[in-house]
Amino acid sequence: MTNVKMTIKVARMAYDPDAYPAFAVTADLVVLTLREHALHALLVRRGGKPYAGRWALPGGFVQVDEDLEDAAYRELAEEAGVGRGDVVLEQLRTYGAPRRDPRMRVVTVAWLALGADLPDPRAGSDAADARWWRVADLLADPRRLAFDHAQILADGVERARAKLEYSTLATAFCPAEFTVGELRSVYEAVWGAALDPRNFHRKVTGAEGFLVETGERTTRGGGRPAMLHRAGAATALTPPILRPSP
Amino acid sequence: MTNVKMTIKVARMAYDPDAYPAFAVTADLVVLTLREHALHALLVRRGGKPYAGRWALPGGFVQVDEDLEDAAYRELAEEAGVGRGDVVLEQLRTYGAPRRDPRMRVVTVAWLALGADLPDPRAGSDAADARWWRVADLLADPRRLAFDHAQILADGVERARAKLEYSTLATAFCPAEFTVGELRSVYEAVWGAALDPRNFHRKVTGAEGFLVETGERTTRGGGRPAMLHRAGAATALTPPILRPSP
DNA sequence: ACAAAAGTGTTTGTGTTACACCCATGT
DNA sequence: ACATGGGTGTAACACAAACACTTTTGT
Numbered sequence: 314m315t316n317v318k319m320t321i322k323v324a325r326m327a328y329d330p331d332a333y334p335a336f337a338v339t340a341d342l343v344v345l346t347l348r349e350h351a352l353h354a355l356l357v358r359r360g361g362k363p364y365a366g367r368w369a370l371p372g373g374f375v376q377v378d379e380d381l382e383d384a385a386y387r388e389l390a391e392e393a394g395v396g397r398g399d400v401v402l403e404q405l406r407t408y409g410a411p412r413r414d415p416r417m418r419v420v421t422v423a424w425l426a427l428g429a430d431l432p433d434p435r436a437g438s439d440a441a442d443a444r445w446w447r448v449a450d451l452l453a454d455p456r457r458l459a460f461d462h463a464q465i466l467a468d469g470v471e472r473a474r475a476k477l478e479y480s481t482l483a484t485a486f487c488p489a490e491f492t493v494g495e496l497r498s499v500y501e502a503v504w505g506a507a508l509d510p511r512n513f514h515r516k517v518t519g520a521e522g523f524l525v526e527t528g529e530r531t532t533r534g535g536g537r538p539a540m541l542h543r544a545g546a547a548t549a550l551t552p553p554i555l556r557p558s559p
Numbered sequence: 560m561t562n563v564k565m566t567i568k569v570a571r572m573a574y575d576p577d578a579y580p581a582f583a584v585t586a587d588l589v590v591l592t593l594r595e596h597a598l599h600a601l602l603v604r605r606g607g608k609p610y611a612g613r614w615a616l617p618g619g620f621v622q623v624d625e626d627l628e629d630a631a632y633r634e635l636a637e638e639a640g641v642g643r644g645d646v647v648l649e650q651l652r653t654y655g656a657p658r659r660d661p662r663m664r665v666v667t668v669a670w671l672a673l674g675a676d677l678p679d680p681r682a683g684s685d686a687a688d689a690r691w692w693r694v695a696d697l698l699a700d701p702r703r704l705a706f707d708h709a710q711i712l713a714d715g716v717e718r719a720r721a722k723l724e725y726s727t728l729a730t731a732f733c734p735a736e737f738t739v740g741e742l743r744s745v746y747e748a749v750w751g752a753a754l755d756p757r758n759f760h761r762k763v764t765g766a767e768g769f770l771v772e773t774g775e776r777t778t779r780g781g782g783r784p785a786m787l788h789r790a791g792a793a794t795a796l797t798p799p800i801l802r803p804s805p
Numbered sequence: 806a807c808a809a810a811a812g813t814g815t816t817t818g819t820g821t822t823a824c825a826c827c828c829a830t831g832t
Numbered sequence: 833a834c835a836t837g838g839g840t841g842t843a844a845c846a847c848a849a850a851c852a853c854t855t856t857t858g859t
Binding site: 781 | 819820822823824828829830831
Binding site for chain 1: 579580581582583584620621622623624625626627650652653655656657664666668
């Protein structure tokens with residue numbers, strides 16, 4: 314939605330413009346990471362109209378010969394300075410209400426990107442003004458966001474929260490090597506709830522394929538040295554780790 | 560993909576065709592129902608190229624001023640003779656690989672539609688040739704389907720199977736009033752696995768908000784009269800009813 | 806010595822499975 | 833009488849919550 318420098322190559326496509334309506338298609342991103350033990354999302358400030366000065370999800374037009382997923386990765390690199398290996402990316406949902414962008418008919422394929430220690434976007438970014446926001450603040454004040462991006466953000470956050478339960482997605486928020494306590498703080502930050510360290514440890518080390526011990530220990534974080542782990546091969550988490558109900 | 564009678568109204572939209580590429584957007588449907596205790600999907604036969612004679616998911620172009628969900632409901636009515644109240648509809652996923660349609664760049668928003676006793680599509684249908692197929696046969700022989708529709712169908716079936724576990728979606732396959740045994744046969748048909756009738760009964764009647772008794776009984780299906788139920792207000796199913804593992 | 810975090814053990818309760826058993830109808 | 837499906841009871845087991853307790857570091 315912010316990067317409009319590419320040009321159309323309609324001549325390449327054998328299509329009859331009288332046969333069907335033409336849409337613009339964008340790839341927009343809900344990029345989530347943890348900073349200071351809180352869930353943060355990346356937003357870019359809009360320069361021009363509409364919604365000038367408001368904040369929006371990073372994203373932009375999909376190119377004619379570009380796969381949807383490739384477009385998401387490209388925008389991630391251009392607007393967030395984030396490479397393919399730095400995040401886990403999954404398709405979220407597609408938004409296409411007729412007047413969600415007052416300029417024209419835009420269909421937005423939204424993607425969810427999760428990563429650990431993602432960089433401050435000022436460095437090497439396409440977008441002049443971009444920053445991380447606490448997700449809790451954004452959800453509490455949806456007016457800050459342009460278009461229907463508050464809804465997209467809320468859908469992305471809920472997807473992330475739900476997937477922590479029955480998938481191994483939480484490791485996407487961790488560096489290559491991490492302790493069980495660090496993994497627990499991921500769950501606690503995303504869910505906004507405290508978990509019992511003892512029960513969490515048992516569940517997470519018992520789930521097959523979730524974690525593999527490196528053999529090394531660390532004392533970062535203080536206290537007794539903790540075993541370091543890497544993410545295992547499993548993607549599904551059995552049995553699941555459920556959110557506390559109330 | 561089959562209905563190409565609408566015309567473009569580009570003049571209505573204030574857009575600059577040099578600023579971004581133009582895409583065609585379609586709404587395609589994975590319509591599932593139960594017939595003869597087996598999961599069936601609706602397909603239409605393609606008349607023209609490409610993939611002439613092959614079978615495809617029902618669907619068509621989204622109109623300029625039309626919401627994506629409205630387009631899905633419209634195609635459902637035009638190609639399947641199914642009204643809004645007859646199905647539960649949810650967005651599945653969006654498919655947009657550059658050459659998935661050799662004619663032009665098409666982005667397809669796929670929808671999952673589940674209903675009970677859906678009509679034979681010959682009556683009152685737009686599509687000349689349309690019929691129900693056993694899902695098991697289609698999944699076993701993906702070549703029968705045009706474009707990437709075998710993948711879309713497989714994604715839709717997997718979504719339906721997964722959602723039966725932790726949502727009340729199964730009632731979408733049932734008529735307004737149904738017995739616990741009929742609901743169980745839904746689970747068995749969608750999952751392709753036998754369930755213990757006694758334990759199923761307990762789980763399903765114990766899950767809060769899933770079923771409400773009508774007070775009436777029926778003897779259809781033989782045996783002792785069974786209580787009739789309607790779908791309750793709940794959408795989430797707690798505790799979930801999990802698929803048998805092996 | 807003390808704080809802090811890691812990790813283990815135990816108890817108690819809840820949900821699941823497997824299956825015995827009884828109930829109410831049609832033929 | 834018997835087959836058929838509806839529905840309840842129960843014992844064995846897995847899992848989760850809550851929490852006492854030990855271990856190993858830094859200060």
